[in-house]
């Protein structure tokens with residue numbers, strides 16, 4: 022700082038000295054002085070206006086500006102900014118004069134030579150002002166700039182700013198949301214930044230398809246969107262044009278396509294409600310099935326083909342089910358409002374602007390051909406869902422350009438401009454014509470086309486300011502929509518984007534930037550963010566922009582300059598949208614906190630750490646290099662996982678399986694082999710058969726046993742009921758768990774059911790008979806036939822199992838079957854028990870988990886499908902409160918406790934077992950039963 026101050030002092034001294042050089046000859050007449058200084062005679066003759074008086078005046082002005090830190094530089098034609106600054110006493114240092122002359126050697130000639138030439142049409146006054154600005158700028162040659170307005174980012178500017186921290190600059194070095202790619206990745210995790218009423222986001226789902234992972238996600242989403250679109254298109258046609266327009270005995274599209282789409286949506290809803298958590302084998306859909314379906318969708322939507330129907334089946338039931346399903350889908354498909362029937366996507370080059378290279382596509386194969394060509398190409402793309410149902414004004418599409426200003430990133434300060442303007446396309450909106458003149462509304466594209474046949478009320482220059490739009494909204498009876506939905510929606514989206522990107526922006530002070538965001542309005546008047554531009558077009562291209570742009574620039578100066586001096590000064594049309602409150606840092610308590618550690622080296626390293634590291638890096642870079650990606654023709658998920666294999670990963674399930682299941686199964690074998698033969702012999706013939714099963718346990722057997730239990734236990738799925746069209750479709754959404762957060766943003770839905778189930782748990786117990794349990798079972802309980810398996814566990818298990826559908830069963834004694842009737846009545850009679858079955862079961866299940874140290878528990882991520890084998894005993898507890906840790910891993914079973922439990926089980930079951938002809942269902946017992954009924958598997 023001291024050095025910096027010294028440098029500033031010396032440059033100010035130089036400025037004073039240079040002024041002395043001019044002051045000396047000022048005592049005599051101009052001509053002589055100029056001769057003395059070596060200025061040509063005709064020079065003065067030509068420019069009689071440059072008197073030494075005037076020169077001294079300019080010098081004093083420059084000196085004053087330097088003293089007050091009011092030196093600015095503008096790159097580009099931002100006349101409004103220049104004029105606004107000049108009006109505030111600032112002096113411009115032209116960008117061309119970057120330290121041409123050595124410090125302190127400025128002569129009269131230096132100041133007056135090489136002045137700009139007079140342009141044609143320039144008045145004398147304008148020219149004089151221009152020359153004076155030029156001369157003043159020369160006075161300031163060695164002075165640091167205090168305010169830089171530039172239209173391009175240059176490294177040297179940020180170096181200058183580092184030297185002179187007081188310098189304000191109008192560009193952030195890093196603003197990742199300004200590229201399509203950056204915006205997409207910044208908003209990926211937006212849900213972490215959601216703030217009720219402050220930061221909300223409507224951003225059409227978008228994928229950086231150069232990344233194999235996101236490409237896979239896009240493909241999945243494309244397919245699912247096609248399923249939704251197919252059912253919607255079918256229903257829409259059915260209702261509008263009648264069944265004959267959709268169904269026909271000679272239809273090209275097989276009827277099974279409806280079933281196909283229906284099942285995919287049911288699966289999706291199941292997944293959103295976490296009902297798929299214990300699916301062992303999710304249905305495999307082959308690529309050729311998808312290809313066929315996507316083709317059928319195209320046929321239905323674009324070619325007006327019909328669905329084959331023999332007329333024997335009634336359509337009403339199917340249509341009803343589809344309507345119910347689509348309604349349910351709305352809850353779990355946040356971007357439902359922007360989807361249409363065509364499944365249109367917009368493919369954008371990641372780093373281009375002005376609409377260059379943008380394509381509209383609805384064919385998956387073609388999209389993949391563009392974004393993932395077989396020949397390696399440098400261009401990257403993002404694929405975004407096209408808003409098929411935008412709000413259109415007089416049948417014409419438009420978007421809104423909205424300015425906002427960021428004046429600080431840490432803490433975040435966002436200013437929102439109250440005015441905005443609309444940009445119309447030159448042709449009427451149509452989904453059958455995918456031409457850019459219809460669908461891309463940016464000015465750079467539309468200026469290439471003459472306006473087509475459109476409503477006369479539309480502006481010929483294809484622009485409206487927000488006031489005209491508000492007048493239009495009043496005309497159509499939606500006057501409140503601007504203030505209630507559109508304007509606050511845009512504001513929240515901007516704040517949300519900034520919060521999501523804050524960490525990746527510069528932290529430098531005195532930096533601000535004006536951004537231009539593009540929004541599209543949906544039919545329901547919600548604004549959807551399309552893009553944010555870092556250098557918005559501020560040229561006066563139309564009468565609308567000619568009025569608004571200079572005003573906006575002036576207002577920026579008001580916020581950035583005037584507010585520094587007076588916080589209450591006028592801010593023009595800018596309003597403060599967000600000012601982050603930073604919590605105070607707690608006082609330092611004198612704790613000496615430090616992290617101590619040692620570098621971990623790979624075991625097989627043997628001192629070749631660097632080599633090993635290099636190898637790893639090579640593998641990783643190969644796996645992620647574009648060439649590799651191109652070669653690997655990334656479509657199926659399997660390929661993607663192959664690419665990622667090189668990456669170091671940690672799979673908790675695998676880890677636990679490795680360290681917990683294997684020793685268990687091996688010890689299980691040893692236990693079985695050491696089992697006293699007398700036990701086996703003393704039992705009946707059936708039990709002998711069962712004993713064989715026990716004597717030869719294997720992971721396969723255990724897995725099979727576990728699977729059947731899982732299938733039995735996952736009652737909440739009601740999967741069988743929902744698989745077919747119209748069969749119990751309601752059940753799919755009956756399990757009211759919080760829906761999965763979508764990675765792309767959209768409207769937030771409030772579901773009544775979700776609120777109700779906040780306090781519920783769904784507990785699924787899967788018993789894979791762990792070592793201790795087996796031990797006990799084998800020692801204490803004589804192996805019995807499945808028909809005589811103990812009963813006690815059933816009640817317990819049922820209580821756990823039925824927790825989720827308590828709402829339906831509550832108070833309904835018919836749900837208690839003959840086995841549980843006793844327990845139900847007993848529970849009802851007990852005065853201290855909780856009011857409802859639900860709470861009783863919940864309480865019992867919870868206490869059971871808490872008290873049971875013998876159970877292994879494993880927490881699972883929401884919504885992930887489980888493919889791999891499970892732990893010996895696992896409890897999957899879904900805490901319905903989102904974000905709550907699901908289940909913590911519990912310790913290995915203590916054999917005493919298990920023994921105790923099982924002894925109870927046996928004693929109770931023994932008395933009841935005779936009464937039942939069917940085997941009672943209990944997790945533990947079923948496992949045992951499975952083991953017993955499978956005498957010997959070939960794989961064992």
Ligand SMILES: Nc1ncnc2c1ncn2[C@@H]1O[C@H](COP(=O)(O)OP(=O)(O)OP(=O)(O)O)[C@@H](O)[C@H]1O
Nearest residue numbers: 225374375376377406407408420460461462463552
């Ligand atoms: N998801 C979308 N749905 C509907 N229309 C869209 C979508 N994305 C973009 N558009 C249309 O395409 C136009 C150009 O899109 P975008 O702004 O992303 O491209 P660009 O090349 O960055 O243009 P510019 O640099 O002029 O802002 C938008 O003005 C809008 O009309």
